[in-house]
Amino acid sequence: MALRTITETRAYARPDSRSAKLWERAQGVLPGGNSRTTVYMAPRPIYAAEGEGCWIIDVDGDRRLDLLNNYTALIHGHAHPAVTEAATRRLARGSAFPLPTAEEIDLAALIVDRLDGVDQVRFANSGSEAVMMAIKAARGFTGRPKIAKFEGAYHGSYDWAEVSLGSGPDEWGPLEAPASIPYSKGTPASVLEDVVVLPFNRTELAVARIEREAKNLAAVLIDPMPNRVGLIPARADFLRAIREVTAVHGICLIFDEVISFRLGYHGAQGVFGIRPDLTSLGKIIGGGFPVGAVGGRADVMAVFDPRGGKPLVPHGGTFNANPVTMAAGLAAMQLMDEKAFDRLDEVGGKLRSGVQACLERAGVPGAVTGMGSLFRLHPAERAFVDYRSGVASEAERARLDRLYRKLIDHGILLAPTGLGCLSTAVGEAEIEYFLEVLNACIHNGDSA
Numbered sequence: 001m002a003l004r005t006i007t008e009t010r011a012y013a014r015p016d017s018r019s020a021k022l023w024e025r026a027q028g029v030l031p032g033g034n035s036r037t038t039v040y041m042a043p044r045p046i047y048a049a050e051g052e053g054c055w056i057i058d059v060d061g062d063r064r065l066d067l068l069n070n071y072t073a074l075i076h077g078h079a080h081p082a083v084t085e086a087a088t089r090r091l092a093r094g095s096a097f098p099l100p101t102a103e104e105i106d107l108a109a110l111i112v113d114r115l116d117g118v119d120q121v122r123f124a125n126s127g128s129e130a131v132m133m134a135i136k137a138a139r140g141f142t143g144r145p146k147i148a149k150f151e152g153a154y155h156g157s158y159d160w161a162e163v164s165l166g167s168g169p170d171e172w173g174p175l176e177a178p179a180s181i182p183y184s185k186g187t188p189a190s191v192l193e194d195v196v197v198l199p200f201n202r203t204e205l206a207v208a209r210i211e212r213e214a215k216n217l218a219a220v221l222i223d224p225m226p227n228r229v230g231l232i233p234a235r236a237d238f239l240r241a242i243r244e245v246t247a248v249h250g251i252c253l254i255f256d257e258v259i260s261f262r263l264g265y266h267g268a269q270g271v272f273g274i275r276p277d278l279t280s281l282g283k284i285i286g287g288g289f290p291v292g293a294v295g296g297r298a299d300v301m302a303v304f305d306p307r308g309g310k311p312l313v314p315h316g317g318t319f320n321a322n323p324v325t326m327a328a329g330l331a332a333m334q335l336m337d338e339k340a341f342d343r344l345d346e347v348g349g350k351l352r353s354g355v356q357a358c359l360e361r362a363g364v365p366g367a368v369t370g371m372g373s374l375f376r377l378h379p380a381e382r383a384f385v386d387y388r389s390g391v392a393s394e395a396e397r398a399r400l401d402r403l404y405r406k407l408i409d410h411g412i413l414l415a416p417t418g419l420g421c422l423s424t425a426v427g428e429a430e431i432e433y434f435l436e437v438l439n440a441c442i443h444n445g446d447s448a
């Protein structure tokens with residue numbers, strides 16, 4: 001039985017819609033009317049009014065099933081009562097102090113308890129900062145200047161972490177030594193010189209390049225299932241080889257688990273059985289509030305230790321470990337026991353196989369990647385192995401864009417790239433509803 005009948009959710013598109021009016025005002029005071037590049041949608045975005053579990057209601061009153069969860073940050077969807085209660089209780093007693101609070105210890109203890117590679121934690125305000133601090137810790141610990149990262153992988157907006165993001169065939173160079181391509185205009189050449197780009201899931205090529213650069217490498221930064229690479233899981237032997245070569249050469253292995261902590265109670269490192277030296281976290285650990293964290297081996301984390309004067313790597317931040325985030329994050333994470341992760345895995349598996357079946361039935365080219373609560377629709381059917389195999393052609397991108405817009409106009413919110421994820425608020429009925437809408441949209445003429 002379908003959850004609701006498929007209806008049009010297009011009130012935002014009217015020229016006199018509330019979204020249209022907000023957009024008009026926004027353009028005067030925000031560049032391009034926008035504060036977050038990711039949420040721009042041409043010709044103008046849809047403004048959110050409120051969220052309730054796995055539903056978002058926009059300012060024109062349309063409801064959509066939220067399968068994006070603020071780009072994977074909300075593990076319980078919107079306004080979960082326990083998280084709301086924890087945050088408001090803390091907020092009523094003050095939201096920020098020039099003194100530490102007990103809440104940061106509680107959330108740190110939970111993370112240390114769950115993640116094998118984390119003996120100690122420091123909090124920040126975003127995943128970008130978490131990655132930045134992990135890189136700085138690795139540099140401080142090893143005394144080496146360079147880092148290596150994987151081609152196409154997204155790790156936030158720190159200059160070094162942005163290198164090679166979104167590079168195209170005309171610039172990306174040979175697979176054995178991918179070029180260091182700037183993402184933002186103005187990236188200094190010195191940044192590019194200090195970032196070695198590696199091919200994802202290509203064990204021999206990646207290991208050989210790490211070995212060539214080893215003496216200058218402070219860190220290898222890896223997301224074990226990088227979304228921008230296509231949400232393709234790393235192969236187990238590949239990860240083991242990266243762990244081995246980094247250990248041999250005294251290079252810090254940084255796991256970016258800003259998204260992938262979603263994959264299990266013990267994070268992606270638990271799922272893949274790898275113990276990194278440093279882990280960057282964000283998104284779900286903040287219970288819907290801005291957050292980041294870097295954790296790792298105690299001897300590496302000692303670079304932040306302020307006892308005895310200036311640390312090797314000083315780390316300030318006016319809102320680091322702010323108690324509202326800490327309280328909300330703790331409430332959200334405490335609800336995520338092993339059973340809750342198992343249930344997410346099960347629902348995620350049903351969604352992915354349902355999407356696959358839907359594509360096959362329709363006989364249109366498309367694929368779905370991902371694991372656990374994460375999935376990504378691809379507008380093509382081929383072997384997705386690394387960044388280069390995941391890059392869509394212009395025609396494929398256009399097809400995906402048409403599907404994304406059809407879904408938006410019929411009550412479903414995904415990312416324009418095809419990325420989606422579940423929250424604990426999503427049940428079988430919502431999956432059925434999604435598959436029904438997807439089926440209808442595909443049969444209306446567009447593949448994934």
Ligand SMILES: Cc1ncc(COP(=O)(O)O)c(C=O)c1O
Nearest residue numbers: 126127128154155156258259282
């Ligand atoms: C893997 C990964 N690392 C880091 C970040 C940056 O996190 P934030 O947006 O909180 O700065 C993101 C954001 O999507 C991410 O996906």
